[in-house]
Amino acid sequence: DQQVKQNSPSLSVQEGRISILNCDYTNSMFDYFLWYKKYPAEGPTFLISISSIKDKNEDGRFTVFLNKSAKHLSLHIVPSQPGDSAVYFCAASADRGSTLGRLYFGRGTQLTVWP
Amino acid sequence: DGGITQSPKYLFRKEGQNVTLSCEQNLNHDAMYWYRQDPGQGLRLIYYSQIVNDFQKGDIAEGYSVSREKKESFPLTVTSAQKNPTAFYLCASQGALTYEQYFGPGTRLTVT
Numbered sequence: 734d735q736q737v738k739q740n741s742p743s744l745s746v747q748e749g750r751i752s753i754l755n756c757d758y759t760n761s762m763f764d765y766f767l768w769y770k771k772y773p774a775e776g777p778t779f780l781i782s783i784s785s786i787k788d789k790n791e792d793g794r795f796t797v798f799l800n801k802s803a804k805h806l807s808l809h810i811v812p813s814q815p816g817d818s819a820v821y822f823c824a825a826s827a828d829r830g831s832t833l834g835r836l837y838f839g840r841g842t843q844l845t846v847w848p
Numbered sequence: 849d850g851g852i853t854q855s856p857k858y859l860f861r862k863e864g865q866n867v868t869l870s871c872e873q874n875l876n877h878d879a880m881y882w883y884r885q886d887p888g889q890g891l892r893l894i895y896y897s898q899i900v901n902d903f904q905k906g907d908i909a910e911g912y913s914v915s916r917e918k919k920e921s922f923p924l925t926v927t928s929a930q931k932n933p934t935a936f937y938l939c940a941s942q943g944a945l946t947y948e949q950y951f952g953p954g955t956r957l958t959v960t
Contacts, residue, residue: 742888765947776852776938776951777891822891826947835881835906836949840890 736760737825739839746846752810754842756823759804763825767836768797768808771820780821781808813846820844851875852952854939859957861933869924869955871939879942880922881949884908884935891938897922926957933959 738757746752756766764785769777783790783797783806790797796809810817820841828834852873861867871880882894893906897916911930916922922941926933936956940949 739890767947769951774936774954774956776940776953778951779948782947835893835896836947838883838891840888 734759735840736763737823737837737839739821739823739842741842742840743843743845746813746844748815748846748848749812752808752813752817752844752846754808754810754821754823754844756806756808756839757804758806758825758837760825760827760837761804762827763837765826766797766799766806767824767826768795769822769824769838770817771822771841777822810844813844815846815848818844818846852939852941852950854937854952854955856955857953859955861957861959863959864928865959866925866927867933867957867959869926869937869939869957871922871924871952872920873922873939873941873950873952874920875941875943875950876919877941877943877950878919879944879949880916881940881942882906882912882914882922882924883938883940885938885954886935894924894937926959933957 767782768780771777799806822841823839824836855870879898881896883891895914897903913925938954939952942949
């Protein structure tokens, strides 16, 4: 049963515009959320994260928003660049009080940024 | 420099053969993980280990085995019992004070 869902397998955005990638979760015990970026034939790289005690975290062009009541988070990329074209994975952790817990990953969203 | 290494990058095996994928980290991380990526399936957890000489099954452990004899190493064996072994395998590690997992470059295993 998929506890972290990314319902859009792909997203296409023009360069300079905003990219919004969405993620929904079902487990109310999740208390920390992460976004990873992955290029083909490479390992994912950590992008940005947010704790459940916050509703927004920003790092340069990347902002993650968390809506706990809706069990929904989103990643905003502004402005989008061609180098942002990759698969983006949403992940969640449920091990309260311990960071050494497994992460639950969504299936990913392929972002394509065109000139 | 610190990081996670996986070898080899590409691996080819005949059906019925066991194969071991290597994962080494020099980040002094306590926890290590093995994932499998298939098209449209995202990252699925095979096994993980939070401490030396201990490991837990993930969501798709059948047909796989692991060992954690050293903190730095977490090899994965794909046995002949794994029905669909062809996939991209990713190893990750995680330190005690952070939620972020750091991934290796992956191994593409092809079984024919």
